[in-house]
């Protein structure tokens with residue numbers, strides 16, 4: 220049974236009198252920094268000059284170059300994109316880490332795949348929220364938290380887990396539950412989840428459904444609602460009550476179709492592909508490819524991103540979402556009562 224920590228297991232005292240440098244102010248960076256500050260923790264932001272620098276200043280933080288932020292920190296949380304962390308660590312973090320301080324991550328990629336090798340005299344801790352950064356902030360403001368994982372790779376001070384739990388409490392995660400894991404387990408499961416199910420799998424399922432309907436002559440707007448828009452409503456039911464909760468709300472006709480057709484669409488071939496994807500994550504093939512793609516200038520990444528942006532589902536979606544008053548304050552046609 221997984222070990223899960225809640226608020227009573229964590230003590231913010233372990234961060235008392237300490238300075239946390241959050242390096243990067245994007246999706247996770249802005250959320251974790253603001254949550255920590257609201258929890259009474261002293262936070263500074265490490266960045267390069269640019270868009271995020273200005274935003275972090277507008278949000279009232281002390282903003283410094285990465286090396287200047289690290290110099291004053293007892294805890295350094297690296298929240299830049301995974302693919303830039305190793306270079307920034309080497310050039311602007313490694314020489315300035317204090318002995319007895321903590322180096323933290325929200326994803327284990329660079330430690331697990333050997334891209335960052337911290338000195339032995341620092342704690343190395345993972346607090347990985349299981350949700351997008353903007354929700355880490357929104358849910359905290361609503362008085363709840365996004366669940367997270369905790370792992371300790373190095374326990375130089377003997378208090379690494381206590382410090383990690385204090386950090387998790389500071390970002391609101393102990394309100395939801397913090398599960399103990401390892402850098403290896405977090406890295407491999409997170410990469411698998413986002414590639415096979417949450418992002419890669421779902422996007423492909425949505426596009427294939429949309430293309431099947433539109434190629435058969437159905438209106439793109441109806442295909443959009445059926446294959447993308449309604450997905451959120453169905454996933455909300457799964458989130459609240461599992462698969463059975465979702466099936467309780469849908470019609471018996473939909474439930475029968477679910478049982479007989481789901482396995483045909485996502486069947487043995489898909490399960491075999493999932494096993495291959497997992498194996499390539501575990502044996503380092505995916506990580507090697509992603510690191511090389513960045514070293515070679517991200518040409519393939521950019522081409523794939525552009526092709527996805529140009530997909531007809533995005534064009535019809537953009538038009539439809541402009542009419543959705545609940546998404547868009549400027550919608551011309553507010554929802555009718």
Ligand SMILES: NC(=O)C1=CN([C@@H]2O[C@H](COP(=O)(O)OP(=O)(O)OC[C@H]3O[C@@H](n4cnc5c(N)ncnc54)[C@H](OP(=O)(O)O)[C@@H]3O)[C@@H](O)[C@H]2O)C=CC1
Pocket residue numbers: 242243244245246247248265266267268269270271272285297298299300301303307325326347348349350351352353
């Ligand atoms: N996105 C998410 O919700 C989740 C992310 N994670 C993990 O959290 C970490 C951060 O991910 P995420 O929040 O998506 O990252 P983002 O892509 O949102 O981070 C971008 C931030 O990093 C800054 N940055 C980029 N390059 C540099 C640089 N060379 N020097 C200094 N700052 C730089 C950017 O500044 P600028 O404006 O100047 O470009 C920006 O503030 C990753 O390890 C990721 O795997 C874990 C769970 C969920």
Ligand SMILES: CC[C@](O)(C(C)=O)C(=O)O
Pocket residue numbers: 348349350351352409412413417418
């Ligand atoms: C699902 C994508 C994710 O793993 C996340 C939000 O948890 C990420 O890397 O962004």
Ligand SMILES: [Mg+2]
Pocket residue numbers: 348349350409413
């Ligand atoms: Mg994730």
Ligand SMILES: [Mg+2]
Pocket residue numbers: 326409410413
């Ligand atoms: Mg991830």
